[in-house]
Amino acid sequence: MPARVPEPSTSRLSGSADAAVRAVKEAAAQVEADLAERAGRASGTAADVLAVTAAMAADPTLVAAAARRVREDRLTPERAVWDAAGSVATQLEALGPPMSERARDVRDVRDRIVAALTGAVPPGVPDPGHPFVLVASDLAPADTAMLDPAVVTAIVTARGGPTSHMAILARALGIPAVVALPGATDLADGEEVVVDGMAGTVVRAPTADDVEGARRRVTAATFDGRGMTRDGTEVELVANVADPAAAEAAAAAGARGVGLFRTEFCFLGRGEEPSIEEQVTAYRAVLSHFPDRRVVVRTLDAGADKPLRFLTPEHEDNPALGVRGLRTAVAHPDVLDRQLDAIAQAAAAESAEVWVMAPMVATVDEARDFAAACAAHGLEQSGVMIETPAAALQARHLLAEVSFASLGTNDLTQYTMAADRDLAGVAALSTPWQPAVLELVRVACEGGAMHGAPVGVCGEAAADPLLAPVLVGLGVTSLSMTPRALADVASTLAGVSRDECAELARTVLECSTAQAARDAVRERLLT
Incomplete structure (x- = not known):
């Protein structure tokens, strides 16, 4: 298990307060530099997470709060940081999801700064x-x-x-x-598990057959770029990417397109909006990996757990239900306009087939306005993310205004079940196997079918090989996932017919619990 940084003692400062404050600032800068360097070596979602965490270490609010405790309460630098960060984390937890998720990150930054101050081993994973x-x-x-x-x-x-x-x-x-x-x-350390x-599941004291079965499952699946059921129904299997490095990896894994290109990597960790020229260069670096292939570009999904100083409010009592995604365009339409301009320029310079979709859409008016904004920039294929129950229930009306939709099952699950996706206490609720969530998927796909509009899934549900045939049976036309999941999902779909997918979908919709739904599918597919 990763070692924890011990809580500092409450002993009082005996030396210079100025020197102690300098030590806090230097330790925070050291942590920021380390995390920024890691972000530079990472890619995709990993790079985004590290960039956001580095920004937390650089946040002058935390350093200022620690400095005040040093000067006013005569706390040691490490104790001042511990208490200041603890206060911030408690405030974030009180805000509820998704900001409560950031509380753990604040405590992680706290531990790293305290380790830098005291010489303790910083947080990290052991290397046996x-x-x-x-x-x-x-x-x-x-x-x-x-x-x-x-x-x-x-x-x-x-x-x-x-x-x-x-x-x-x-x-x-x-x-x-x-x-x-x-x-x-x-x-226990040294215990063998599968x-x-x-x-x-985790199997303790596994038998030889348990171990061999696990090895076979790991090595069996391959991916040739196509998704297809046993009887020849094609299912588009594409990749989620978050930056040029991830796009390169997706293309190398055989992905024939991108179902979700997250554009936040251009914006996160910055104090000001990137220029149109910067954005064009960044977008082209992704599009270039998919000549003559479809790339679905999601416009900036800022807000909630991805705040931006130049775009989102400094404080919201409930940011998960606040100004995020497309809603930021109400106060800052110019930011969206410039991003669409950059996407259009990048699309014109590359041969990829570019579709554009907006995050956090809840109303028909939002969908209509976004489609008009895209059309004004010559972007003909516009779509929406379906992440709220409102959007799922109104899909038939939304898809009269736009060309396609993509289900973001992470947020759809969180909003449907009123369950913070990071809280262990509600983990049983935070699964797309919930019958209520799957019913919303069905309704959304039915709404798309009324207009001949494709409805895909780009949330984590798409990467679940057991859930994939259920989603196809519910009417989903494409599945976008981490490239590493493509082979497993393709292998599962190849083993079932289109009719069997439909039957699995009917089965799960009749189940009263998420566990019953998963067990029913597992029994059909794995026994």
């Missing part, structure tokens, strides 16, 4: 010199982002949720992860 299963109470995204799949073969945590940032990062790295496992911390990320 051989491949191992990482077991932890919880794991900070900044540590998860830098894991080596050749060394960390699986992750088991006692806390978190299946759509938490840690779990998403693990899937992007191709590391099986089981989260919110009761008794996880009872696993971790099944698909089933969400």
Whole structure:
């Protein structure tokens, strides 16, 4: 298990307050530089997470709060940082999801600064010199982002949720992860286990057959670029990418297109909006990897857990329900206008087939206005993310205004079930297997079918090989996922017919619980 930085003592400062404040500033700068350097070596979601965490270390508010405690309360530098960060984390937790998710990141930054001040071992993952299963109470995204799949073969945590940032990062790295496992911390160092990320199980004292079966599942799947059911129904399997490096990896993995190009990498960690020229260069670097292939570009999804100083409010009591995604264009239409200009220029310079979609759409008016904005820039294929129950229920009206939709199942699940995706206490609720969530998927696909409009899935649900045939049976036309999941999803779809997908969909919609739905599909597909 990762070592924890011990809480500093409450002993009072005996030396110079000025020197202690300087030490805090230097330690924070050291941590920021380390995390920024890691972000530079990472790609995709990992780079985004590290960039945001580095920005937290650089936040002058934390340093100023610690400095005040040094001067007014005569606390040591490490104790002042500990208390100041603890106060910020408590405030974030009181805001609820998704800002409560940032509380863990603040405590991670706190531990790193305290370690720099005291010479303690900083937070991180142990290196026993051989491949191992990482077991932890919880794991900070900044540590998860830098894991080596050749060394960390699986992750088991006692806390978190299946759509938490840690779990998403693990899937992007191709590391099986089981989260919110009761008794996880009872696993002993050196104990042999089999971790099944698909089933969400950990087998202790596995038999030889258990181990061999796991090895076969790991090596069996391959991907030739096509998704197809056993009877020849084509299902578009494409990739989620977040920057040029991730696009290159997706193309190398055989992905024939991109179902979700997250453009936040251009904006995160910056104090001002990137220029149109900067954006064009960045977007072209992604589009160039998919000549004559479709790339679905999502406009800036700022707000909630991705605040931007130049765009989003400094404080919202409930940011998950606040100004985020397309809603930022109400106060800052110029930012969206410039981004659409940059996307159009990049599309004209490359041969990729560019579609554009807006995040966090809830009304027909929003969809209509976004389609008009895209058309004004010559972007003919405009679409919307369906992340709220309102959008799913109104899909038939939304898709009368736009060309396509993509279901963001992480947020759709969170909003439908009123469950913070990072809280272990509600992890059972935070799964797209919930019958209520799947019913909304069905309604959204039905709305798309009325207009002949494709409806895809680009949330984490698309990467679940067991859920993939269910989604196809519900009417989903494409699945966009981390490239590492493409082979497993393709293999599962190849083993079922279109009619069997439809039957699986009917089966899960009749189930009364998420566990019953998953068990029913698992029994049909894996026995």
